[in-house]
Amino acid sequence: MNEKVISALREIYGERLKTSLEDRICYSYDATGKEFLPDAVAYPLNAEEVRRTVLLANEHRFPVVPRGAGSGFSGGSLPVRGGVVLSTERMDRILSIDTENLVAVLEPGVVTETLKEEVKKKGLFYPPDPASLKFCTIGGNLAECAGGMCAVKYGVTRDYVLGLEAVLGTGELVRTGVSTVKGVVGYDLTRMLVGSEGTLGIITRATLRLVPLPEFAATLLAFFPTNEMGAKAVAGIVEERITPCAMELMDRTAVDCVRQSADLSLPDETGCALLIEVDGQEATVAREADRVEGACRRFGALEVRRAADAAGRDKLWALRRSISPAVRKVNPVKINEDIVVPRSRLAEMFAFLSGLAERKSLKIVNFGHAGDGNIHVNVMISGKDEDERRRAEEAVEEVFRKTVELGGTISGEHGIGIAKAPYMEMEVGPLGVSVMKRLKSCFDPNGILNPGKIFLEEAAVRR
């Protein structure tokens, strides 16, 4: 980016444009740990500034990369082709919480937990709860269609979006969707933008759906000898016609990575732990918790514990949420996959994974949202051994093939970004990719928004 562009950007942003190397380094990474330097960083305060930036980008042809909290796991916010990173962290106002219509309107930089806490004060519930909820933003959640623990019962970000305001790649400001529960006027542009990873539009405002806050919850922690047994218990619980609001599976290694700091003891033969929560009315919660406990025991649980109170529950959830970063204790480089298989095939998947780890002599740590069949398969490598890296890449490819074979999907919630671009066609086929590309060119004909993401030939780097 030349001086002329920088000074045009400075006219929009003033002091809120940063070009020092130090500031740029601080927006060069996300939770994948990869780094790409942007040419500049700007902190927009409103849609108009975003719009002017994208217009300028069309004129001078530089990339514009929206960024929330940079907690993404597929490299979505990495400026792989340079350009300007638009950090939404200062567009962080909740504009309204409508308790009659159960709707919230907010800017994209609002942190997910902040929204959840604010609506909770009014007896309402915004369900999506990615493990990163304390820091990730609604904009990032929308752009990745983030899931979370409670997706098994409440669905994912997509299920709570009514309408959006976004700046398209052309610099046009579009308002999509509705602020009512229903609406079928034309194509569903709202859902088109959800999960588009900042490649179709930059979301500047969101209208989200809320639901009443469940009054009670009970949390159980069950230990099983193996992942397969844990997975069978998950399917068994669902067959009981209970829908817990979370069923999180953690394998032994994952639990070991976090339990010292949380002071958690385990039965010796533990190979897997299930963290299960049921919510709703007081009477039903107690009954369902008993049935969940019974089912766990029938499926071979070594021990089942219940959180005594809210503090105990918080502790268990904090433990679960810290797993993802903490598995680095196993090995410094994490190849983080995010597959989903039908719940009934989970046990089969786990059997395949343990065989794979052995066959390729790799360390694979598994945890995730077993309730909806979403497993984070983490191949942990040293990063220094070329042969190990090659084996890891082969293993990942095998995992994806197996996933598709079992009727699953290669990414449940983390998105494609740069990390999974090479594998997309495996699942959606050449026609699927081609239709997506045609859509991309409608929204962003000059390829301004977040270039180098999702599509293989554009992916600047493989993992």
Next chain:
Amino acid sequence: MRDDELRALTGACAKCGTCRTVCTLYPERKAEISVARGKIALIDAALEGRDGNLDAVQEALSDCLLCGRCERACPNQVLVEEIIMKGRADVARKIGIPAWKQALFGKVMPSPRGRDAARAAASAAQKLFAKKIPTGSGLHYRFPEAFGLAGRTVPKLPARGFVESLKPGEAATGDVMLFVGCVFDHVFPKVGRASYESMKASGRSIAVFRDAACCGLPAMVSGDRESALRCAEENVRRLRAAEAEKIVFPCGSCLLMFKRNFFSLIPEKHPLREDAVRVSDRCEDYASFILETGVVSRLPDPPEGEKVGEIGYHDPCHLSGTLGKGAEAREVLEGAVGSGFAEMKGADLCCGYGGTFNVRDYDTSARIGENKVSLAAGGGTRRISTACSGCILQLRDMAARTDPSLEIVHIAELVAGALSRR
């Protein structure tokens, strides 16, 4: 710049973003460069030679309160405080440390006589240049804006420090050693005195550590590891000779130095390592000592007149957070003032002092501090007690700015007050 040890520490960061949620500075800056994740990326860039502008890197590293909240929240237990301090030191080694800091940390701080002289000089300057401000916690001076102290309020410096005020031979030997700390010796000798008198109520023989060097924390956080090490070595040598059973600290920051930072300065292979471990093992905070020795149980019942819930406790980041000693101070308070104590609003928020941070960016430091004090006062607290010298300096200044009737005290003053009613 090369530092394999530092590199190993930064390597544990997963760049997840948890540090953003607890950072004291982040709400002020709303920029990634203020949080641990950003600073770690900068240190890596400097170590790998990708960023050669070390002045700019140092500037970014200095913009941190070292409150340690990120470190305690980190799912990977990344040692952020150590990383920032080591990063500052590595960079300082390349670009130097300002001459005034070198003189202060290298010459004045390690020497008890040097500090006496410095206080006398500062006291004279205060009388000449600053305006008198009476507050709930006693007389203060406010420096004029132009003085380079940006309108700070500082306590009136005493004519004599606490240690100087001891009679020759008084508190010269004992089983328990009181490490007063520079601030409680020279700036608030009343706190030094209150600590000493209340510790005597334990029935143990108390010695005051007269030739203490500065704990070294100000030098350490400024990246002057050489001076910090000199202070640490001096203290270890002198304390080893004194052979005290326990060494008690009224100041949480000094204690942090002895409990934790020592081992960064004096690593495994250092000749003083064994002595340092032995000394460190005997160090403890004032509240723990008062509890263990039963002083609290011997305190008279609080007087009837004590207003319910007027006294709060401010958690010093290092003492309550890093060293986990928040409960002990509260137990002491409940013993000393009974129902006069109540949990204060925002008790565990950082006061915003951050030592050198307060010097380099007073405006931000003051916004964080004012917010803290107003929150407490809004919740009905009239006296804020705490147990760290930096926090007391800051809270007094902040009280003077927002609500001068608010009183800031050390918990030892409340214990000594209760004892005097016996």
